[in-house]
Amino acid sequence: MRHLLAKLLGAGVALGAGFSLAASARADDTPLRFERDGVLVRSLSRSDLEAGCGVTRVEVADPYHGKAKTYLAFPLVCALELGFGKPIADYRGENLFLRARDGYTRPASGERLAEPGGWIAFADAGQADLGWEKIDRRQVDPGPFYLVWSGPGQGDPHRYPWPYQLVAIEIAPFEARYPHTIPSGVPKDSPAWIGFAVFRSECVACHAINGEGGTVGPELNLPLSIVEYRPAEQIKRFVRDPASFRYSSMPANPQLTPAQLDGLIAYFTAMQARKHDSRRALPAP
Numbered sequence: 001m002r003h004l005l006a007k008l009l010g011a012g013v014a015l016g017a018g019f020s021l022a023a024s025a026r027a028d029d030t031p032l033r034f035e036r037d038g039v040l041v042r043s044l045s046r047s048d049l050e051a052g053c054g055v056t057r058v059e060v061a062d063p064y065h066g067k068a069k070t071y072l073a074f075p076l077v078c079a080l081e082l083g084f085g086k087p088i089a090d091y092r093g094e095n096l097f098l099r100a101r102d103g104y105t106r107p108a109s110g111e112r113l114a115e116p117g118g119w120i121a122f123a124d125a126g127q128a129d130l131g132w133e134k135i136d137r138r139q140v141d142p143g144p145f146y147l148v149w150s151g152p153g154q155g156d157p158h159r160y161p162w163p164y165q166l167v168a169i170e171i172a173p174f175e176a177r178y179p180h181t182i183p184s185g186v187p188k189d190s191p192a193w194i195g196f197a198v199f200r201s202e203c204v205a206c207h208a209i210n211g212e213g214g215t216v217g218p219e220l221n222l223p224l225s226i227v228e229y230r231p232a233e234q235i236k237r238f239v240r241d242p243a244s245f246r247y248s249s250m251p252a253n254p255q256l257t258p259a260q261l262d263g264l265i266a267y268f269t270a271m272q273a274r275k276h277d278s279r280r281a282l283p284a285p
Contacts, residue, residue: 028141028143028144029045029046029144030101030143030144030167031043031044031045031046031048032044032049032079032083032120032144032145032166032167032168032169033167033168033169034080034083034084034168034169034170035168035169035170035171035172036084036170036171036172037170037171037172037176038170038172041083041084041085042082042083042084042085044079044082044083046122046144048082049074049079049082049120049122050074052078052079052082053074053075053078053079053082054074054075054078055072055073055074056072056073056074056075056119057070057071057072057073057125058070058071058072058073058119058121058148058150059150060119060148060149060150060155061155062148062155063155063156063157063162064135064136064157064162064164065133065135069124069126069133069148070124070125070126071119071121071122071123071124071125071146071148072121072122072123072124072125072130073119073120073121073122073148074119074120074122075118075119075120076113076118076119076120076147077113077114077116077118079120080113080169083169084171088110088113088114089114091110091171092110092111092114093110093111094109094110094171095107095108095109095110095171095172095173095174096108096109096110096113096169096170096171096172097168097169097170097172097177098147098161098163098166098168098169099163099166099167099168099169099170100163100164100165100166100167101165101167102140102165102216103214103215103216104163104165104205104206104214104216105204105205105213105214105215106161106163106205106214107174107200107201107204107205108161110171112160112161113161115151115154116151117149117150117151117154118147118148118149118154119147119148119149119150120145120146120147120166121142121145121146121147121148122143122144122145122146123143124142132146135164136164136249137247137248137249138249140164140165141165142164142165143164143165144165144166144167145165145166145167146162146163146164146165146166147161147162147163147164147166148162149162157251158201158202158251158253158255163205174200177212178204178209178212178213179212180209180210180211180212180274180276181196181199181200181204181208181209181210181212181213181271182196183196183267183270183271183274184274185274186270190266190270191259191262191263191266191267192263192266192267192269192270193263193267194259194260194262194263194264194266194267195260195262195263195264195265195266195267195268195270196263196267197263198256198260198261198263198264198267199264199267202253202256203220203264206250207219207220208220208221209221209271210222210271210274210275210276210277211276211277211278211279216249217250220268220271221268221271221272221275222275222277222279223275223277223280225268225269225271225272225275226268227265227268227269227272228272232265235264235265235268236261236262236264236265239253239256239261239264240252240253240254240256240261241254
């Protein structure tokens with residue numbers, strides 16, 4: 001599937017000047033927010049993005065739909081430069097968070113988002129009314145924005161972020177935004193740090209540790225750590241193939257090695273001793 005459209009038009013086909021976003025009457029008008037360290041930098045509507053970046057009809061091999069799809073979209077790099085007011089080269093070394101309206105929050109490096117092939121889709125060109133084909137087991141609307149990728153090898157959502165229902169992009173250090181997910185005090189050569197890297201890349205978009213992270217899936221450390229009520233081997237089997245346990249929206253992770261899965265258990269175990277619950281009232285003196 002990843003190579004289904006390896007020879008796509010370079011990246012897409014720019015639409016003529018006569019195209020107007022007014023044609024997509026049913027599209028969600030929610031603006032896309034650009035933030036730095038929790039502070040709003042700019043909020044851009046679809047018409048703002050059209051004026052600054054133009055509109056492209058782009059074909060992608062969509063990993064969530066499992067087929068070729070055609071979207072109307074803005075170039076990701078252009079949207080980032082318009083939203084943050086700086087050339088993409090200025091934040092290649094930064095960490096960015098891609099936030100969806102349902103609580104999904106995917107971290108991504110500036111280097112990754114600066115790659116050619118990224119697009120912010122705002123309408124499904126295959127739908128007669130330019131609405132959206134429903135996505136996910138929950139059959140949700142992917143709007144207002146859906147980050148898609150058109151290049152060869154970019155259809156793997158484990159390597160490239162494909163967040164739908166995108167509403168905000170924030171520049172912020174991971175450690176500053178989620179300080180209580182760090183296994184502080186654990187030796188750097190410990191398996192727990194291997195597990196932290198797995199949590200950061202594969203889990204934090206949906207799950208939180210100590211209240212920090214995504215909110216689509218359950219919290220994994222409060223009030224009990226997952227290793228306090230689930231056997232380690234069961235956790236590893238579930239992470240690798242959730243559908244073998246129950247039908248859910250959690251993706252399979254066949255790419256994780258035994259060492260990475262062992263590291264994930266070590267990380268959860270380390271964080272069990274590092275609980276930080278800001279929601280629990282302090283005991284009376």
